[in-house]
Amino acid sequence: MTDNASKKKQGKTRPKKSVKEAAVGYLSRRDHAEKELRQKLKNSGYRGEEIDQAIDFCQDYNWLDDVRYACIMMRNGIAKGWGELRIKQEMEVKGIASGIIDQIFEGAETDWYEHARDVAIRKFGQTAIDTPKEKAKRYRFMQYRGFNFDQIAYAFNQDEEY
Structure with a gap:
């Protein structure tokens, strides 16, 4: 068995670039959360102490925030x-x-009720809810999107019950 084949059987080989280079490479493509970047570096075969140093390096330069x-x-x-x-x-x-x-x-200045109404109008237009089945469909959609019941009721102007 060749050396490369035995290394692959034993586990991941040592990455070719430094952990700092890898971290900066990930961050150059898109922003990451610290936990997410730490996991990516770990999955790439870097060790804990190296990862900590790379994370500190990136935070010092404000590349990771x-x-x-x-x-x-x-x-x-x-x-x-x-x-x-x-x-x-x-x-x-x-x-x-x-x-x-x-x-x-x-600190957000978002009005979640108005945002819910905007999303509902964008998806369903101004059409009225005419059946309980249609109401359930629309409410499920809005719940999946992450709006609470009060915001959903506001979005559909639903004060009455069927």
Whole structure:
């Protein structure tokens, strides 16, 4: 068995570029949360201490910033027509700390009720809800998008029940 074949059987070979180069490479393509970048570097075969040094290096140069990344995620989520709940969930999945998430949403100037109405109009137009089945369909769509019940009711001007 050749040396390369035995190395592949034993596990990943040592990456050819330095951990700092790899981290900067990932960040040059798009922003990442610290946890996400740490996981990518680990999956690439780098060790914990090296990863810590690369993370510190990137943070020192302000190339890695979870607050900035959370702001970008919020802006992108709103553009996609997502509600507050869905955006928060996506941030948590990416590994953004709950304190940062709270800070971003407290400082946000988004009116989630009006945003829900805009999303509903964009998807369904101004047509009235004429059946309970149609109401359920529209509410499910808005829930999937991350709006709460009050925001959904506001979006569809639903005060009455069927």
